[in-house]
Amino acid sequence: MELELARELAQEADTKIVLFVMDGLGGLPHHETGRTELETAYTPHLDMLARESACGFTVPVGVGITPGSGPGHLALFGYDPLKFNIGRGVLEAVGIDFDLQPADVAARGNFCTVDGAGRIIDRRAGRISTEESARLVAGLRDIRVDGVQVFVEPVREHRFVLVLRGEGLSDAVADTDPQKEGAEPPMPRGVAPEGETTAALVAKWVDQARKYLSDKGAANMLLLRGFAKRPDWPAMPDVFKLRAAAVAHYPMYRGLAKLVGMDALPVGPALEDSLATLREYWGRFDYFFVHYKYTDTAGEDGDFDRKVAKFEEVDTAIKSLIEMEPDVLMIAGDHSTPALMAAHSWHAVPFMLRSKWMRADECGMFSETELQRGSLGTFAAKEVLPLAMAHAGRFKKYGA
């Protein structure tokens, strides 16, 4: 659904929607058992919920498309991830909870190594440690460029974020990362006339950074890419007339939620912390996005058994979620992360929704195999929020 149509249909109501996202939810069968991670896990509460829910699968972005965390979540928040792009610099800044302002320009940085002639030897400087990277960042913070305020923030290993703050900055600046070894990193330049001034400022900074790094050995140069500004999108709470909150511990997901206008609530790392936050703020919001990270981490690590264990951990919390009696309870994933692949994948993602306005499907379990009997079929993840809005009595009739 287009956001403009959603805005037209949305109305307020006294109902609560909970979207519980298990990151990397979907999986693939174990070679020995033929059962996926979800099918291997003992999850009596999820299974009971499946028997009382409308079930199906979501396609995060499109058939065959493996999404990153950004597009996977944007879709669940009602934004078409093919239309709403977040620049890499912004995603990186958001991922470390940097408070990016609308006029800021952010870029992703890599420390790298170059030879005597300035040609790249290693684009990642041997993936130097996060600690070493932090020391280099501390030094870079002393660099001053007239006319602009510069922030440098460490991320992990060789990665950092560069943010420029000032008047009239543009993100029309080309990458200085040639994406291959043996080439010399080009100086920053504008990709459009409005980017020239900003490119010149970045060039001054890079020039000083090169000098500072030249004798640092482990990493003697840096590369910048994905210059971007914080997107100016319609805010999800405005469009959908919802007081919307994120219960997410990881900065990346808090940041994504804030980008679409949700309030990011304070929450600890454990599942019990999420439930405590939910209870505390229950009366103050209409919509809660609850993020559970560890299913994805286990999948990315290729650890089938740990992903199974994480599902079983989630299952214990489902009972508490049900007891809070949301009008619409959804269990979803931002994408699949099969342990077998040790990576995100394009596979459609298990989904279920419970409200009082539905016919329960004949799915005996919350599992990839059983959900195929679901009445929701396989549908676009960007339709998840419109579907929830309907079930929450928050959409008016279309046409007379």
Place this chain on the structure above:
Amino acid sequence: MELELARELAQEADTKIVLFVMDGLGGLPHHETGRTELETAYTPHLDMLARESACGFTVPVGVGITPGSGPGHLALFGYDPLKFNIGRGVLEAVGIDFDLQPADVAARGNFCTVDGAGRIIDRRAGRISTEESARLVAGLRDIRVDGVQVFVEPVREHRFVLVLRGEGLSDAVADTDPQKEGAEPPMPRGVAPEGETTAALVAKWVDQARKYLSDKGAANMLLLRGFAKRPDWPAMPDVFKLRAAAVAHYPMYRGLAKLVGMDALPVGPALEDSLATLREYWGRFDYFFVHYKYTDTAGEDGDFDRKVAKFEEVDTAIKSLIEMEPDVLMIAGDHSTPALMAAHSWHAVPFMLRSKWMRADECGMFSETELQRGSLGTFAAKEVLPLAMAHAGRFKKYGA
């Protein structure tokens, strides 16, 4: 499918298509039995047809969207209801079988009550009776405005239709209904320069209407909204190269069918009347839209048992429909109207199609649960006509 593609593919053939629409077809399970209205009804003929049909569900407009009668039917006639909008004034005129001309401008009217200062007390004048409304309308018909012919037609309770007929009229006129009590109805004004002249004519009429109504007590003012012209759309019989007829008793559905260019055949209110009309005109048309209203009425009234009984009534007619041997026989709904909700809903709608060019599915019954095994899956209602065209041998190959 876009209409332009349909036009390109369509070819004539000696085949007959019947679309039997049960208004508000889809339902939700009864709390006690867990069975929907359709699943509760004894419908041996529909069930037999399901075993011989390709089955699935249609999504009238989009996921989570509850359609009005207009969009729900337009989709079944092959028109994307998000692109083809009917203004409320036109829908209202069409709903009382008013013969709207292409240059006419129609608006929906409400009788209302205002206080001494002209502020709205009740936007619906306490839903005055249809009879009282008709008396007021009779008085309003005496109002003359130079340069335009004015029609006022009663609808039901406090509602009426205003139609302006003349040269150069525009529908770019703002509502005079502020949609809330306590406000003073604004005078008609143009929402674009081309609407100014028409707005001035409407204002003259409203001014006289106000004077006439001022001492009428029950309703002393009126509100106008949804100024609209009859849409100038491609005609369905042209696009699809079909002689198309509507067998519909209610004015709203006759009107919708006429808007897309179908012939509205004379027909009585009973199901047997529809069958008689079908038989009488069988040789003269290629496509018949047959409308059955009472399933929706029962659903809207929240009367589960009556909706069940209406399905059983329809079932007796299905046998006769089958005996007429259409090449393509479809059973469909314009939207769901679960008795549980006593309202239209967004839920996908049961659908089946029988022709000689298909594989029968494993659906044992025509029911929400059984149709989930259907090979058609859940698809957009606007694809129903293209699908029928293919099964009727009325679409050419696309590409070489």
